[in-house]
Amino acid sequence: xxxxxxxxxxxxxxxxxxxxxxxxxxxxxxxxxxxxxxxxxxxxxxxxxxxxxxxxxxxxxxxxxxxxxxxxxxxxxxxxxxxxxxxxxxxxxxxxxxxxxxxxxxxxxxxxxxxxxxxxxxxxxxxxxxxxxxxxxxxxxxxxxxxxxxxxxxxxxxxx
Amino acid sequence: xxxxxxxxxxxxxxxxxxxxxxxxxxxxxxxxxxxxxxxxxxxxxxxxxxxxxxxxxxxxxxxxxxxxxxxxxxxxxxxxxxxxxxxxxxxxxxxxxxxxxxxxxxxxxxxxxxxxx
Numbered sequence: 001x002x003x004x005x006x007x008x009x010x011x012x013x014x015x016x017x018x019x020x021x022x023x024x025x026x027x028x029x030x031x032x033x034x035x036x037x038x039x040x041x042x043x044x045x046x047x048x049x050x051x052x053x054x055x056x057x058x059x060x061x062x063x064x065x066x067x068x069x070x071x072x073x074x075x076x077x078x079x080x081x082x083x084x085x086x087x088x089x090x091x092x093x094x095x096x097x098x099x100x101x102x103x104x105x106x107x108x109x110x111x112x113x114x115x116x117x118x119x120x121x122x123x124x125x126x127x128x129x130x131x132x133x134x135x136x137x138x139x140x141x142x143x144x145x146x147x148x149x150x151x152x153x154x155x156x157x158x159x160x
Numbered sequence: 161x162x163x164x165x166x167x168x169x170x171x172x173x174x175x176x177x178x179x180x181x182x183x184x185x186x187x188x189x190x191x192x193x194x195x196x197x198x199x200x201x202x203x204x205x206x207x208x209x210x211x212x213x214x215x216x217x218x219x220x221x222x223x224x225x226x227x228x229x230x231x232x233x234x235x236x237x238x239x240x241x242x243x244x245x246x247x248x249x250x251x252x253x254x255x256x257x258x259x260x261x262x263x264x265x266x267x268x269x270x271x272x273x274x275x276x277x
Contacts (some may be wrong), residue, residue, distance in 0.1 A: 004251045008244060010174035015247075019255050023262035031258055037265075041257035044250060131166045134247050 013130045017120040025116040027108035029086040032107065038064075053077075055085045062091065078102070093122065101129045165217065169240045172216035177201065178209045182218060185232035192228060 007016040021028055023143040031037045035051035043049050052063040061094055063077035078092035089107040094100075103124045110117040172178055181195055196206040210230055213219045217236045222229055 004248065004255055006244070006248050006251065008170075008171035008247075012170075017251055019251070021262060022258065023256075023266060027262055027265055028258075031261060031265075037261065040261050042254050044253040045257070078210055127170070128167055131170060134166070 008130070008134055011127060013124040013127045015122045015124075015130060017118075017134070019118050020112065021116045021118060022114075023116060025086050025111050027087075028109050028116050028118060029084075032089060033084050045073075056080065058083045078105075095133075098132065101125060101132070103133070105127070165236065166240055168216040169218065169236050172212050172218055173240075175209065175212075177206075178213055179207070181209060181213065182232060182237070185219065185230060189229040189231045192230070195230065213245075267268075 003019075005016075005018040007018075008014075024070045031041065033054065033056040035054050038051055038054070038138050039049045047066040047068055049103050050065040050067065054060075054062045054064075058080060060080045061077065062080065063075065066074040066076075068074075075096035076093060077096065077098070078094055081090040081092070082088075084091075086109050088109070089105075091107075092102050101124075103122045105120065105122045107133060108119045110119065122130075122133075124133065173182075175201060180198070184190060184195060184198070192203050192206055192210065195210070197204045199206065210219065210221065214221060215232075218233055220231045220233055222231065
Protein backbone atom coordinates (compact mmCIF):
# COMPACT_ATOMS: atom_id res chain seq x y z
CA UNK A 1 0.00 0.00 0.00
CA UNK A 2 1.17 3.52 -0.73
CA UNK A 3 2.80 5.21 2.21
CA UNK A 4 1.97 8.67 3.44
CA UNK A 5 5.13 10.69 3.89
CA UNK A 6 5.00 13.43 6.46
CA UNK A 7 7.89 15.80 6.89
CA UNK A 8 7.86 18.09 9.91
CA UNK A 9 11.36 19.46 10.12
CA UNK A 10 12.40 20.66 13.55
CA UNK A 11 12.43 24.44 13.79
CA UNK A 12 10.58 25.07 10.53
CA UNK A 13 6.93 26.26 10.62
CA UNK A 14 5.83 23.85 7.93
CA UNK A 15 4.36 20.38 7.46
CA UNK A 16 4.73 18.60 4.13
CA UNK A 17 2.66 15.55 3.20
CA UNK A 18 3.16 13.42 0.08
CA UNK A 19 1.16 10.40 -1.04
CA UNK A 20 0.80 8.60 -4.36
CA UNK A 21 -2.65 7.46 -5.55
CA UNK A 22 -3.63 4.95 -8.21
CA UNK A 23 -6.06 7.34 -9.92
CA UNK A 24 -6.02 10.22 -12.40
CA UNK A 25 -5.47 13.63 -10.90
CA UNK A 26 -8.87 14.99 -12.00
CA UNK A 27 -10.57 12.34 -9.89
CA UNK A 28 -8.32 13.06 -6.93
CA UNK A 29 -9.16 16.75 -7.29
CA UNK A 30 -12.90 16.00 -7.32
CA UNK A 31 -12.51 14.00 -4.12
CA UNK A 32 -11.18 17.19 -2.51
CA UNK A 33 -13.89 19.64 -3.61
CA UNK A 34 -17.11 17.61 -3.92
CA UNK A 35 -18.69 17.37 -0.45
CA UNK A 36 -20.40 14.01 -1.11
CA UNK A 37 -16.99 12.54 -1.98
CA UNK A 38 -15.03 14.36 0.72
CA UNK A 39 -17.17 13.05 3.59
CA UNK A 40 -16.38 9.51 2.46
CA UNK A 41 -12.66 9.78 3.12
CA UNK A 42 -11.44 12.79 5.11
CA UNK A 43 -10.65 11.84 8.67
CA UNK A 44 -10.56 8.50 10.43
CA UNK A 45 -13.62 6.27 10.46
CA UNK A 46 -14.47 7.01 14.08
CA UNK A 47 -15.05 10.69 13.29
CA UNK A 48 -18.07 11.83 11.32
CA UNK A 49 -17.29 14.57 8.83
CA UNK A 50 -19.89 17.18 8.01
CA UNK A 51 -19.18 19.60 5.18
CA UNK A 52 -21.12 22.66 6.22
CA UNK A 53 -19.81 24.80 3.39
CA UNK A 54 -17.48 24.26 0.46
CA UNK A 55 -17.43 27.02 -2.12
CA UNK A 56 -14.75 25.89 -4.54
CA UNK A 57 -14.02 29.25 -6.14
CA UNK A 58 -11.67 32.19 -5.62
CA UNK A 59 -12.60 33.74 -2.28
CA UNK A 60 -15.00 30.89 -1.51
CA UNK A 61 -15.35 29.75 2.08
CA UNK A 62 -15.19 26.27 3.50
CA UNK A 63 -16.15 24.85 6.88
CA UNK A 64 -15.83 21.24 8.01
CA UNK A 65 -16.91 19.68 11.28
CA UNK A 66 -15.48 16.49 12.74
CA UNK A 67 -17.65 14.80 15.35
CA UNK A 68 -16.36 11.99 17.53
CA UNK A 69 -18.36 9.11 18.99
CA UNK A 70 -17.89 10.83 22.36
CA UNK A 71 -19.86 13.81 21.04
CA UNK A 72 -16.81 16.08 20.86
CA UNK A 73 -17.01 18.45 17.92
CA UNK A 74 -14.04 19.96 16.10
CA UNK A 75 -14.69 22.73 13.57
CA UNK A 76 -12.30 23.93 10.89
CA UNK A 77 -12.76 26.67 8.36
CA UNK A 78 -10.97 28.85 5.85
CA UNK A 79 -11.04 30.54 2.48
CA UNK A 80 -9.93 29.44 -0.98
CA UNK A 81 -7.38 31.67 -2.69
CA UNK A 82 -7.63 31.34 -6.45
CA UNK A 83 -10.07 28.96 -8.08
CA UNK A 84 -9.38 25.36 -6.99
CA UNK A 85 -8.47 23.17 -9.97
CA UNK A 86 -6.59 19.94 -10.70
CA UNK A 87 -3.52 22.20 -10.93
CA UNK A 88 -3.83 22.92 -7.27
CA UNK A 89 -5.79 24.16 -4.29
CA UNK A 90 -4.66 27.08 -2.11
CA UNK A 91 -6.64 27.68 1.07
CA UNK A 92 -6.34 29.00 4.56
CA UNK A 93 -7.01 26.66 7.47
CA UNK A 94 -8.08 27.58 10.98
CA UNK A 95 -8.95 25.14 13.77
CA UNK A 96 -11.79 26.74 15.69
CA UNK A 97 -10.32 25.49 18.95
CA UNK A 98 -7.40 27.87 18.38
CA UNK A 99 -8.86 30.96 16.70
CA UNK A 100 -6.40 33.36 15.12
CA UNK A 101 -3.87 30.62 14.41
CA UNK A 102 -4.17 30.32 10.65
CA UNK A 103 -2.13 28.21 8.30
CA UNK A 104 -1.83 28.44 4.53
CA UNK A 105 -2.28 25.13 2.71
CA UNK A 106 -1.32 24.24 -0.83
CA UNK A 107 -2.48 20.95 -2.36
CA UNK A 108 -1.12 19.85 -5.74
CA UNK A 109 -1.91 16.81 -7.89
CA UNK A 110 1.01 15.70 -10.03
CA UNK A 111 0.35 13.34 -12.95
CA UNK A 112 2.82 10.47 -12.76
CA UNK A 113 1.55 8.66 -15.85
CA UNK A 114 -1.30 6.56 -14.46
CA UNK A 115 -0.82 7.49 -10.85
CA UNK A 116 -1.04 10.85 -9.15
CA UNK A 117 1.31 12.28 -6.56
CA UNK A 118 -0.56 14.37 -4.04
CA UNK A 119 1.45 16.94 -2.15
CA UNK A 120 -0.03 18.91 0.70
CA UNK A 121 2.00 21.67 2.32
CA UNK A 122 0.95 23.74 5.29
CA UNK A 123 2.80 26.86 6.38
CA UNK A 124 2.09 28.11 9.89
CA UNK A 125 2.50 31.54 11.49
CA UNK A 126 5.15 30.22 13.85
CA UNK A 127 7.04 27.07 14.77
CA UNK A 128 5.00 27.00 17.99
CA UNK A 129 1.77 26.97 15.94
CA UNK A 130 3.12 24.13 13.80
CA UNK A 131 4.12 22.14 16.84
CA UNK A 132 0.75 22.77 18.47
CA UNK A 133 -0.89 21.37 15.35
CA UNK A 134 1.22 18.23 15.56
CA UNK A 135 0.50 18.08 19.26
CA UNK A 136 -3.25 18.44 19.00
CA UNK A 137 -2.55 16.13 16.04
CA UNK A 138 -6.17 15.06 16.00
CA UNK A 139 -6.27 14.09 19.63
CA UNK A 140 -7.70 10.67 19.20
CA UNK A 141 -6.49 7.56 20.89
CA UNK A 142 -4.58 5.84 18.19
CA UNK A 143 -2.70 3.23 20.10
CA UNK A 144 0.20 2.49 17.91
CA UNK A 145 2.84 0.22 19.20
CA UNK A 146 5.91 2.29 19.91
CA UNK A 147 8.77 1.41 17.74
CA UNK A 148 12.32 1.11 18.84
CA UNK A 149 13.79 4.40 19.86
CA UNK A 150 16.39 4.68 17.13
CA UNK A 151 13.62 4.23 14.57
CA UNK A 152 11.72 7.03 16.26
CA UNK A 153 14.70 9.30 15.95
CA UNK A 154 15.04 8.48 12.27
CA UNK A 155 11.37 9.29 11.79
CA UNK A 156 11.71 12.74 13.30
CA UNK A 157 14.74 13.46 11.17
CA UNK A 158 14.33 15.48 7.98
CA UNK A 159 13.62 12.98 5.24
CA UNK A 160 16.32 14.15 2.88
CA UNK B 161 4.07 18.01 27.46
CA UNK B 162 3.45 21.74 26.89
CA UNK B 163 3.89 23.13 23.39
CA UNK B 164 7.03 25.07 24.32
CA UNK B 165 8.70 21.89 25.52
CA UNK B 166 7.67 20.18 22.30
CA UNK B 167 9.36 23.06 20.47
CA UNK B 168 12.48 22.54 22.59
CA UNK B 169 12.46 18.85 21.69
CA UNK B 170 12.03 19.58 17.98
CA UNK B 171 14.70 22.27 18.20
CA UNK B 172 17.11 19.88 19.88
CA UNK B 173 16.44 17.32 17.15
CA UNK B 174 17.09 19.87 14.40
CA UNK B 175 20.79 19.07 14.41
CA UNK B 176 22.13 15.85 12.84
CA UNK B 177 24.96 15.57 15.38
CA UNK B 178 22.46 15.69 18.23
CA UNK B 179 20.30 13.04 16.56
CA UNK B 180 23.37 10.86 16.17
CA UNK B 181 24.19 11.38 19.84
CA UNK B 182 20.68 10.24 20.81
CA UNK B 183 20.98 7.22 18.52
CA UNK B 184 24.26 6.32 20.24
CA UNK B 185 22.68 6.70 23.68
CA UNK B 186 19.96 4.18 22.81
CA UNK B 187 22.75 1.61 23.13
CA UNK B 188 23.65 2.76 26.63
CA UNK B 189 25.09 5.60 28.69
CA UNK B 190 28.27 7.20 27.40
CA UNK B 191 30.96 9.72 28.31
CA UNK B 192 31.64 12.90 26.36
CA UNK B 193 34.78 11.31 24.94
CA UNK B 194 32.84 8.24 23.77
CA UNK B 195 30.16 10.44 22.20
CA UNK B 196 32.76 12.65 20.48
CA UNK B 197 34.71 9.73 19.01
CA UNK B 198 32.64 9.19 15.81
CA UNK B 199 32.57 12.90 14.97
CA UNK B 200 35.11 15.33 13.59
CA UNK B 201 34.24 17.85 16.25
CA UNK B 202 35.84 18.76 19.57
CA UNK B 203 34.66 17.51 22.95
CA UNK B 204 33.60 21.07 23.94
CA UNK B 205 31.39 21.15 20.82
CA UNK B 206 29.85 17.83 21.87
CA UNK B 207 29.37 19.23 25.37
CA UNK B 208 27.40 22.15 23.92
CA UNK B 209 25.17 19.72 22.04
CA UNK B 210 24.65 17.74 25.24
CA UNK B 211 23.60 20.93 27.03
CA UNK B 212 20.90 21.56 24.40
CA UNK B 213 19.69 17.97 24.70
CA UNK B 214 19.66 18.23 28.48
CA UNK B 215 17.65 21.47 28.41
CA UNK B 216 15.10 19.79 26.14
CA UNK B 217 14.81 16.98 28.67
CA UNK B 218 16.09 14.43 26.18
CA UNK B 219 19.09 13.40 28.26
CA UNK B 220 20.21 13.51 31.86
CA UNK B 221 23.79 13.51 33.09
CA UNK B 222 25.47 12.00 36.10
CA UNK B 223 28.99 11.41 37.33
CA UNK B 224 30.73 8.06 37.46
CA UNK B 225 34.15 8.41 39.07
CA UNK B 226 35.82 11.16 37.02
CA UNK B 227 33.64 10.71 33.93
CA UNK B 228 30.33 12.41 33.25
CA UNK B 229 27.82 10.01 31.74
CA UNK B 230 24.97 11.00 29.48
CA UNK B 231 21.74 9.04 29.77
CA UNK B 232 18.89 9.03 27.27
CA UNK B 233 15.54 10.21 28.65
CA UNK B 234 13.15 8.51 26.32
CA UNK B 235 9.82 9.97 27.45
CA UNK B 236 9.94 13.45 25.81
CA UNK B 237 11.00 11.88 22.53
CA UNK B 238 8.31 9.24 22.87
CA UNK B 239 5.68 11.92 23.46
CA UNK B 240 6.85 14.10 20.57
CA UNK B 241 6.86 11.09 18.30
CA UNK B 242 3.47 9.93 19.55
CA UNK B 243 2.02 13.22 18.40
CA UNK B 244 3.63 12.88 15.04
CA UNK B 245 2.37 9.28 14.86
CA UNK B 246 -1.19 10.43 15.58
CA UNK B 247 -0.94 13.06 12.88
CA UNK B 248 0.47 10.41 10.55
CA UNK B 249 -2.34 8.02 11.50
CA UNK B 250 -4.94 10.68 10.70
CA UNK B 251 -3.66 11.03 7.15
CA UNK B 252 -2.85 7.34 6.70
CA UNK B 253 -6.45 6.49 7.57
CA UNK B 254 -7.91 9.30 5.46
CA UNK B 255 -5.85 8.39 2.42
CA UNK B 256 -6.58 4.69 2.88
CA UNK B 257 -10.28 5.54 2.67
CA UNK B 258 -9.60 7.80 -0.32
CA UNK B 259 -7.88 4.88 -2.08
CA UNK B 260 -11.04 2.81 -1.64
CA UNK B 261 -13.27 5.66 -2.81
CA UNK B 262 -11.14 6.32 -5.90
CA UNK B 263 -11.20 2.61 -6.76
CA UNK B 264 -15.00 2.57 -6.43
CA UNK B 265 -15.38 5.68 -8.58
CA UNK B 266 -13.14 4.23 -11.28
CA UNK B 267 -14.92 0.86 -11.19
CA UNK B 268 -18.23 2.68 -11.53
CA UNK B 269 -17.00 4.56 -14.56
CA UNK B 270 -15.74 1.38 -16.19
CA UNK B 271 -19.12 -0.26 -15.67
CA UNK B 272 -20.86 2.69 -17.26
CA UNK B 273 -18.56 2.42 -20.26
CA UNK B 274 -19.25 -1.30 -20.49
CA UNK B 275 -23.02 -0.75 -20.27
CA UNK B 276 -22.93 1.84 -23.04
CA UNK B 277 -21.20 -0.60 -25.41
